[in-house]
Amino acid sequence: MGLYPLFADLTGLPVLVVGGGHVAERKTAMLLSAGARVRVGAPALTPALLQQAEEGRIDHLAGSFQPAWLDDVWLVIAATDDHELNAEVAANAEQRRILANVVDAPALSRFQVPALVDRTPLTVAISTGGAAPVIARRVRETLETDLDHALGPLTALAQKYRTRITQRWPDMAERRAFYDWLHDGPVMALLRHAKPDEAEHVLLDALNAPASPSTKGSVLLVGAGPGDPGLLTLHALRALNRADVILHDSLVSEAVLTLARRDAERIDVGKRCGGRHTQQEQIHQLLLEQAQAGRVVVRLKGGDPFVFGRGGEEMAFLRQHGIPYEIVPGVTAAVACAAYAGIPLTHRDHARTVHLLTGHGKESMDAMDWPALAQDHQTMAVYMGVARLEEFTQRLLEHGRRPDTPFAIIENGTLPQQRVISGLLHELPARAKEHAIHPPALLVIGEVAALTHDHAWFGRLG
Structure with a gap:
């Protein structure tokens, strides 16, 4: 040693x-x-x-x-x-x-x-015996991403009630099971949500209950970002390591899924063929069944769950059925894909506002305020709009958007195969057809789109 x-x-x-x-x-x-x-x-x-x-x-x-x-x-x-x-x-x-x-x-x-990971009163020390401090630092950086910051208050809470826990469960196996529940159940979740008083009340209820607390499942609605696994948040990475089962969209990259727990069950719930409402109902039922079976369920969505991801509907469903849930935001495609194409969504000289839009479905198109969208000096970031590029272009031009307004289509944004096609609004449908653009692709319309010519730094320009 x-x-x-x-x-x-x-x-x-x-x-x-x-x-x-x-x-x-x-x-x-x-x-x-x-x-x-x-x-x-x-x-x-x-x-x-x-x-x-x-x-x-x-x-x-x-x-x-x-x-x-x-x-x-x-x-x-x-x-x-x-x-x-x-x-x-x-x-x-x-x-x-x-x-x-x-x-x-x-x-x-x-x-x-040693190098330290501080989750006071929990402390992890890493030492190479002075042989290679830089390696100890790199190990510390890895542990910093893996160890939840809520472990500190959880350890403090366990310390506060250690005597009562030992008295309540003198049998070592039962006590170990209780500590597993403490770590995996509602107490840890409440501490993660910055609700220490509620967490303590749940712990006290368990100490005073005649039987051991039952394991109850929960759901985490997690944003996986646009594809590059480096854009996952620490909370998202930790959620993947907690998951018993992962319900993921088809747009979630394999590189992201490989970061999950190796023994986690994966269920592909990608919405193909137009994303019918019945498919969303099936997802709701899967979430309910898996959580009621006591499992930690990660609902993994491309981008952010609350930006055209129907996360709000799933959150409401879970609340209606009494299923504990957490929300882990993700980097949404508009922000990430535009950045990877060298396009700032806002710019002092070119864009005062940003509109996040979806071109998915005729209802979405009809509901848009086209006269407002046709104004200059604003950016439009259009999700799921590849199939309706011609209609989108026509409506903007009809309502007065300048034909020479720059556009950029970012296909497979943030992934190694990313490519960016750019041009002027009046030639958008033809350019997309010429380059055989396919989903997933984000459309950016506005003066800022012209900046991709000089500032693109990732992938290739078409």
């Missing part, structure tokens, strides 16, 4: 940091957060350390290192840029049997300061 892992309680104990530079400043901040009484020994201090000394938060030992600085301290960190001085500090600490760490010198150190 090499090093013996240890979490030290330094509350109220004197510790010494030798050095007054920026490295010493970082080490001091960490020790202060652990409750230690920090002494910083150095001829001069950084402005931040000097302010802490003036405020009485640290003690400044001015001047060059003296062995007497080590009197009654519990550990010492040597953080100067003088190798000989650091070695002297370590040697004096060794004689007094005081644990010492010398920054960037593992051979001189009796302990290493």
